[in-house]
Amino acid sequence: MPVGRNKRLVVSVLLLSMVLVLGLATSCFGSEEGVPPFPDYYKIGWTAVNFFILFAILYKFGYTPVLNMMEQRTTTIESSLRHAEELRAEVEQMRREAQNNLSESRKEAQDIVARATKIAEESKNEIIAKAQADARLEKEKALAEIQAEKEQALTELRDTAASLAIMAAEKVLGRALTDADHQGMVKEFVKEAGDLLC
Amino acid sequence: MIFASSYSPILYLGPVPVYDHTVAQWLVMIVLGVTAFLATRNMQAVPRGLQNAWEAIVQLCYDFFGGVLDEHAAKKWTPILATFFLFILTSNYIGLFPGSATIHGFVPPTADWNTNACLALIVFFTVQISGFVAHGSHYLGHFISPHPAFLPLAIIEELVRPLSLTLRLFGNIFGHEMIVSFLVLMAPFLVPMPLVALGVLTGLIQALVFTILATSYVAAATGEGH
Numbered sequence: 323m324p325v326g327r328n329k330r331l332v333v334s335v336l337l338l339s340m341v342l343v344l345g346l347a348t349s350c351f352g353s354e355e356g357v358p359p360f361p362d363y364y365k366i367g368w369t370a371v372n373f374f375i376l377f378a379i380l381y382k383f384g385y386t387p388v389l390n391m392m393e394q395r396t397t398t399i400e401s402s403l404r405h406a407e408e409l410r411a412e413v414e415q416m417r418r419e420a421q422n423n424l425s426e427s428r429k430e431a432q433d434i435v436a437r438a439t440k441i442a443e444e445s446k447n448e449i450i451a452k453a454q455a456d457a458r459l460e461k462e463k464a465l466a467e468i469q470a471e472k473e474q475a476l477t478e479l480r481d482t483a484a485s486l487a488i489m490a491a492e493k494v495l496g497r498a499l500t501d502a503d504h505q506g507m508v509k510e511f512v513k514e515a516g517d518l519l520c
Numbered sequence: 521m522i523f524a525s526s527y528s529p530i531l532y533l534g535p536v537p538v539y540d541h542t543v544a545q546w547l548v549m550i551v552l553g554v555t556a557f558l559a560t561r562n563m564q565a566v567p568r569g570l571q572n573a574w575e576a577i578v579q580l581c582y583d584f585f586g587g588v589l590d591e592h593a594a595k596k597w598t599p600i601l602a603t604f605f606l607f608i609l610t611s612n613y614i615g616l617f618p619g620s621a622t623i624h625g626f627v628p629p630t631a632d633w634n635t636n637a638c639l640a641l642i643v644f645f646t647v648q649i650s651g652f653v654a655h656g657s658h659y660l661g662h663f664i665s666p667h668p669a670f671l672p673l674a675i676i677e678e679l680v681r682p683l684s685l686t687l688r689l690f691g692n693i694f695g696h697e698m699i700v701s702f703l704v705l706m707a708p709f710l711v712p713m714p715l716v717a718l719g720v721l722t723g724l725i726q727a728l729v730f731t732i733l734a735t736s737y738v739a740a741a742t743g744e745g746h
Contacts, residue, residue, distance in 0.1 A: 334676060365634035366638040370641075373642060
């Protein structure tokens with residue numbers, strides 16, 4: 323027999339003895355002021371009824387609502403944690419996307435700046451080239467005009483010089499020169515004047 | 521207090537006598553029922569005040585009994601075990617209220633062994649039912665284990681349990697009540713105070729002892745040993 327059971331047996335016998343002694347004492351000395359009479363089936367019955375009514379009340383109003391609330395709290399906490407985890411993942415995803423967008427934006431901005439710089443450079447070169455061409459044209463046009471004016475001035479000068487020469491020759495010779503004289507003198511004079519002017 | 525009580529019925533409901541212990545039990549029921557109702561009538565996710573205290577008590581009971589019983593048994597049997605604890609604790613404290621010595625019927629129900637015997641019988645049947653619920657007809661096997669010759673001892677053991685529960689609780693509470701009553705009669709001013717204070721501790725300890733033993737019986741009946 324196990325030791326624990328032996329001990330319990332001894333205790334049980336002792337308790338049984340106590341019950342017998344107390345029962346004897348109760349029967350001998352039991353009175354209004356002494357140990358309460360036992361068994362009183364009405365009291366036992368009342369206690370059973372009261373205990374089970376109390377158990378029902380506590381089960382309905384005491385334990386079940388608390389258990390339900392704790393279950394609800396557990397569910398809420400679990401769903402909150404799950405939600406928080408989802409949010410965290412979502413935020414992480416958004417952060418990654420924002421990072422990517424930022425990188426792309428930077429790259430795009432750099433491209434735009436590079437493209438704009440290139441376009442500006444091309445525009446500058448084009449404007450400079452156009453300006454240079456225009457300047458060249460203007461110069462050539464001015465030179466041509468100068469040349470034409472020069473030619474015109476030379477022609478006028480020759481004509482004037484020829485007339486003056488004729489008049490001077492007539493004065494010197496005191497006679498009118500023949501056409502052949504004219505021709506010869508003019509040609510010689512013009513030649514000399516032209517050489518001098520040029 | 522015990523001297524303010526009478527063992528005669530204080531009234532009759534038809535043919536059924538009502539004793540002062542019964543009235544005190546009704547008082548216990550009202551205190552516990554109203555407390556539970558008020559604590560849980562408008563439950564909030566963040567507990568405050570009475571709800572907080574009640575939740576702590578219930579949670580403490582579930583944790584305590586869950587530590588002795590397995591999870592499944594704890595969920596099933598904690599309500600009745602917690603009711604034992606709360607009922608006995610409140611009953612023990614009824615006699616400590618100021619003025620209980622002079623108010624007729626204001627006596628701890630647990631100072632009457634009829635009350636305790638009834639509670640112990642409920643424990644006895646709870647243990648047997650929990651054993652059958654957990655193991656079915658195999659539960660009967662433990663009465664003849666390890667040998668059929670142990671059957672009488674096993675039966676005596678089962679029967680002595682409620683007896684020991686009854687006498688332990690009755691002896692402590694009744695004895696305390698008697699001593700305090702005598703002291704109140706002999707020297708009513710200040711002298712009984714230490715013993716009344718001790719009664720607070722005794723009441724808690726006896727409620728705990730009764731409930732722990734009941735829990736261990738249920739644990740033995742529902743455990744894997746059978």
